Amino acid sequence: MNVNFYVTCIADVVKAGVAKNSVLLLEKLGCHIVFLEKQGCCGQPAINSGYTKQALAGMKNLVQTFEVNDYPIVAPAGSCVYAIKNYPEYFERFGEMEWAVRAKKVADRFYDLTDFIVNKLGVTNVGAQLTGKAVYHPSCSLSRKLGIVNEPLTLLQNVKGLQLLPIHNQQTCCGFGGTFSVKMAEISGEMVSEKVEHIAEVEPDYLIGADVSCLLNIGGRLSREGRKIKVMHIAEVLMQEGK
Missing domain, CATH: 3.40.50 (Rossmann fold)
Structure with a gap:
């Protein structure tokens, strides 16, 4: 199975071992990992601080990045996955209806690592x-x-x-x-x-x-x-x- 890996900022900058082991684990379970280099921050720090409007540009970049294929997207952090799951609501709030539709299609493909392994791959x-x-x-x-x-x-x-x-x-x-x-x-x-x-x-x-x-x-x-x-x-x- 082809799988996009979303590295998250903290795993990228602070805990590279978490990203590495997540990828190795998914490969061990038969996944082919795709890393899309244009991915960036999900915007969670800004959103949590009340600067959702200012985070829209970064959110659009992330949506565009993962629109290039239809593979599942796996991340080793529930907080980032949750932020992205809420993208459609944020875009709707600021009248960006087309982006809300596009964001929902991407958000629906996002999985936490453990959720993906157990519920998508069927491995316990x-x-x-x-x-x-x-x-x-x-x-x-x-x-x-x-x-x-x-x-x-x-x-x-x-x-x-x-x-x-x-x-x-x-x-x-x-x-x-x-x-x-x-x-x-x-x-x-x-x-x-x-x-x-x-x-x-x-x-x-x-x-x-x-x-x-x-x-x-x-x-x-x-x-x-x-x-x-x-x-x-x-x-x-x-x-x-x-x-």
Whole structure:
């Protein structure tokens, strides 16, 4: 199957390993990856800050980029996928009806990585192996906004040697929230501090998530507190093999 890969800004600039492992995983599952070089930011930072009109040009660029074929589009970040799923509404808001129609056709082809693997490819066990105890953090964008709850859990439950641990208030936001963590830094800091406290209580070896931004936020606090918990994106976990 031919698949477009949308790298996302954070994976491109900060966590290249997440993008690399996502591509390798999809190739392992039989996908031929197409990377369209004209892709750019989805506009999420501007949109979340209330500058939706100013983000329209970038949104049009992304729509045009992925109109060149009709392949599924996969991204390793629920927050970006959710932003793009809302493109039609944003274009309609500013009277750009033709772009709203074009955007919907592109948005309908966008998938979070775990959603694509489980629901499009029909795979629940990728043959991964990672020994240890782990806490999975369900990001708000993935679980609340996109409704993708069981897919990442199913994939992780089938990782040989991995034990998933429940924590107190597991569904609670980590406090990142994009620009929220900048505008409301004090509140955000308290939220991630509480999240880390609950994670540390069960003494896991790994913290796993499907959104890089949340992992950067929680991982930063874990590091500052000297917690020896390895932070991993689910794509990195699913590419682990037994030795």
